[in-house]
Amino acid sequence: MAVADVTDALTAAPLRSNRRRVVRRILHNPLALTGLAVLAIAVILAVFANWLAPHEPTQTHLDRAFAPPGTAGYLLGTDDLGRDVLSRIMFGLRASLHVGVLAVAFSLVVGVPLGLIAGYFRTVDALISRLTDLVLAFPFLILAVGLAAIRGASLGNAAIAIGIAQIPGMIRIVRSETLRIKSLDFVAAAIVEGASDAWVLGRHIFPNAGSAIIVQATVGIPAAILGEAVLSFLGLGIQPPAPSLGTMLADAQQFASRAPWAAVMPGVAIMLLTLAFNIVGDSLRDALDPKASRR
């Protein structure tokens, strides 16, 4: 046990100071702070949409159709059925974040254990690599098409399709991290000391692969949000009248020259959301990368 305690102490200390350095770097990066602020606003708007939205997102006011932005009570205007664009965007943000988090959670639950196993036990590595190749052979849209044909189009199925498509990337990252960490001295020491595979994986490798996993998840969420928008735009995701930024764009395409705001605003909302996630993800990667200070 003694050696394990020592190796624990050795790995735990740099981890903590590392975390403090990462937080400090992020807090000193104005761009990252802006990104975080945008994300915070988006999350608040989405979570409290029921209370914050000025109108019911699905309620139609045919007498107020095509009201331009700035009309009293309709800050961002209305669509062809007189529905409030702002309220629909708030609920659409909720759907986007929902799918983004769900899809990435799915890819984490499946991808992280498989990546750990592939990197640690060389015997199953080839098998998992073939499975990864197999999933990659079905681009996410084709996967979503197949899933929609089998199980019907819905928010949940869109999230599953996007999540499956993200699993190979997650496996690859976790696998290569596992390979790297496994070759470090303290892990070798633990193995020599007789620690079980489960102990080494759970206690040494997984915690040290954490930062790479977090970065991959941060990159995965905006990709999933864009994916949801695409699927809903095509009619393979969230079904109308439930508001989603993608379905809003699909609707607005029909009357875009009459009411361009209905086509512009949801797109801007998606862009700001994914931009904020990408900025935070980039800053996080730079902050976690020891080489970044040289660049």
Add this chain to the structure above:
Amino acid sequence: MRRYLLNRLWQSAVTLVLATIVVFAGVRALPGDPALALAGEDRDPESLRAIRQQYGLDQSWLVQFWQFVSHAARGDLGQSIRTGTPVRSMILSALPVTIELSVLAILIASVIGVGAGVIAAVRRGRPAEWAANALALLGLSVPHFWLGLMAILYLSVALGLFPASGFVPFFSNPVANLHHLILPALILGTGLSAVIMRQTRSSMLDALSADYIRTAEAKGLPPKAVVGKHALRNSLIVVVTIVGLQLGALISGAVVTERIFALPGFGKLTVDAVFQRDYPVIQAVVLVTATSYIVINLLVDLLYSVIDPRIRVRGEA
């Protein structure tokens, strides 16, 4: 090299077989009785039995799988339930549109991505780098189908610079063909160019700090020659790598882009088939996509190992 080649071929073959099994199993998992779907209005038991016999639906799964594979290998992908057209001819007429769109998009993305990446690396710490980085970040974040909508709304409808939709075959009128495809290709290339830009920038930065570049500078080679000859050579590898990695995203992107610009390509065929529940078409489309993905990736990897000998060594290790 030979061992790497054989190993890579073997891997692709295994993946292809697994993909075929997935497609076959996926079709069996579809809701509803395929015989009922094929019969349409005619529901009497006698004709259902005839249909089951005709399509081999009364056989065991193993026999059905073998029939599916042997038919597909001969290019027989069945018939559309909706129109009765052979799926093979539907795919053959749609594929050229998508291939042309994708190749154009890759070309545009490579020119923009490599150009911006080189500028960002050479002009480190200057406004040009900042602008190139910001553009790349924007390119990664913007939903490109929305960008397509905006382009149609403002460039095609309002300004009349490009046709808003439609397609003209290349061999009937090359100029009109390019005029119709340039905007969709530009839109499809946005995300790809951002990825290529970032990769070019980082590999250029690595290359520019490498010893052989310092040697080249030290022996008095002008900076332009150093960048052009030594560092840019790597960008070919970058483009090939990225295209290999982003192939799935490119295929998905092409589907959406075709939908927006009403191009009669593979993507439109796919989406239409889902909404019409045209299962033979869905099955064929998924199979063709997976097969082409596997084959193109194999080609990319082989090309890669020709350009960069280090890959071969690593692949064998």
